[in-house]
Amino acid sequence: MNQNVNKQALFNYVLALGDDAITMGHRLSEWCRNAPFLEEDLAIGNVALDFIGRAQMFYQYAAELDDQGRSEDDLAFLRDCRDFRNLLIYELPKGDFAFTMVRQMIVDLFNMEFLEQLTKSSDERLSAIAGKCIKESRYHLRRSHDWVLRLGDGTEESHERAQRALVDIWGYTPELFMVDESEQQLVQAGIAVDRAALMSVWDNRVGQILTEAKLQKPEDSWKVEGGRRGVHTEHLGHMLSELQFLQRAYPGLQW
Amino acid sequence: MIPLVSESQRLREQYRKEAGLEDVWAALEQIKDPEIPVISIWDLGILQEVEQQGERIKVVITPTYSGCPAMHEITRDIRQVLEQAGYAQVEVVSRLSPAWTTDWMTSEGRKRLIEYGIAAPVGCAADGSETPIACPLCGSEEVTKISEFGSTACKALFQCKECQEPFDYFKCI
Numbered sequence: 143m144n145q146n147v148n149k150q151a152l153f154n155y156v157l158a159l160g161d162d163a164i165t166m167g168h169r170l171s172e173w174c175r176n177a178p179f180l181e182e183d184l185a186i187g188n189v190a191l192d193f194i195g196r197a198q199m200f201y202q203y204a205a206e207l208d209d210q211g212r213s214e215d216d217l218a219f220l221r222d223c224r225d226f227r228n229l230l231i232y233e234l235p236k237g238d239f240a241f242t243m244v245r246q247m248i249v250d251l252f253n254m255e256f257l258e259q260l261t262k263s264s265d266e267r268l269s270a271i272a273g274k275c276i277k278e279s280r281y282h283l284r285r286s287h288d289w290v291l292r293l294g295d296g297t298e299e300s301h302e303r304a305q306r307a308l309v310d311i312w313g314y315t316p317e318l319f320m321v322d323e324s325e326q327q328l329v330q331a332g333i334a335v336d337r338a339a340l341m342s343v344w345d346n347r348v349g350q351i352l353t354e355a356k357l358q359k360p361e362d363s364w365k366v367e368g369g370r371r372g373v374h375t376e377h378l379g380h381m382l383s384e385l386q387f388l389q390r391a392y393p394g395l396q397w
Numbered sequence: 398m399i400p401l402v403s404e405s406q407r408l409r410e411q412y413r414k415e416a417g418l419e420d421v422w423a424a425l426e427q428i429k430d431p432e433i434p435v436i437s438i439w440d441l442g443i444l445q446e447v448e449q450q451g452e453r454i455k456v457v458i459t460p461t462y463s464g465c466p467a468m469h470e471i472t473r474d475i476r477q478v479l480e481q482a483g484y485a486q487v488e489v490v491s492r493l494s495p496a497w498t499t500d501w502m503t504s505e506g507r508k509r510l511i512e513y514g515i516a517a518p519v520g521c522a523a524d525g526s527e528t529p530i531a532c533p534l535c536g537s538e539e540v541t542k543i544s545e546f547g548s549t550a551c552k553a554l555f556q557c558k559e560c561q562e563p564f565d566y567f568k569c570i
């Protein structure tokens with residue numbers, strides 16, 4: 143394999159993982175001081191921080207691989223929508239608390255499987271980052287799993303909201319398992335995780351949790367994709383205008 | 398209470414013993430975790446290695462949680478403390494692997510946590526063993542978990558059924 147192609151593919155891959163983490167972290171951070179009660183506010187803020195820290199680790203690595211010499215902050219704050227490569231599920235607005243927790247359970251389950259495989263990456267840096275993140279994801283999942291049970295098997299209203307969230311999110315889940323050509327190269331090189339191969343385990347585990355929570359698994363009737371190509375929902379631009387506000391208003395500002 | 402020292406912690410202590418540079422270790426041990434100001438970065442398991450390369454001192458640390466804001470402060474403190482101790486050239490290396498684990502927390506660190514009112518991590522993250530969590534105030538093991546996350550990512554929130562006090566538990570990770 144051409145060394146240059148390989149490096150570009152690796153950069154894209156690491157950047158996309160950073161984008162996944164920062165969009166998820168930002169959406170969770172929007173609950174800060176808005177969560178249903180104090181303990182939950184703290185919990186959700188802590189999970190948000192884990193994701194933002196995760197983004198930082200990926201962006202640091204991406205910056206080292208970048209031909210254009212951009213820093214980790216440049217990558218986070220000076221790119222526009224079409225340059226973001228996150229999967230769409232992460233950028234969806236936080237919605238109500240049921241939406242947030244149902245999505246969280248879905249992505250935590252995915253991340254447990256994904257990070258487990260990423261620890262076996264032939265790329266030492268990715269493997270080290272994954273080894274660190276998986277410990278955190280284990281706690282994230284314990285909490286999101288708990289909440290989905292409480293909401294699904296709770297009151298009539300909490301059940302209804304959780305079910306509605308599930309239906310709204312479901313079409314965004316297939317993208318978690320779609321691998322493009324550049325990523326496929328890295329899978330063959332033992333660097334990237336074959337996400338397509340994680341689908342059946344994930345599907346099983348989600349099914350178990352939903353049954354336990356008395357929620358109905360939606361039919362696979364529609365799906366959207368595009369995040370890894372830079373094609374996003376209308377929500378990402380609004381999110382970035384807030385996430386990147388300081389750098390847009392005061393370019394080059396430092397703490 | 399029998400102090401349980403994990404294999405990885407035994408190796409860490411052995412490294413320190415053989416590394417020399419006692420003055421550097423002693424200086425670094427003054428640095429406390431900014432969120433839990435009673436526990437040093439050594440006792441918390443963040444400080445790993447110290448090495449002298451000519452004029453330069455290289456300090457290796459392992460970050461705790463990915464987004465822990467304390468790591469920035471700790472890095473700054475390391476430079477400051479070593480500069481005061483007469484070392485002008487300091488390199489702080491943040492090492493991700495092996496990932497930080499509460500198995501590296503020293504017995505002294507655990508003791509200080511409890512005195513501070515935080516239940517210390519019990520059991521061993523490496524082999525997944527767990528022993529009951531005890532209330533740091535009255536020692537009762539009749540406790541219940543309120544939230545998986547406490548005031549910071551490294552802690553969970555519990556309440557004691559005996560004395561009714563809520564308390565932080567430093568999670569085993």
Ligand SMILES: [Zn+2]
Pocket residue numbers: 532533534535536537557558559560561562
């Ligand atoms: Zn008590």
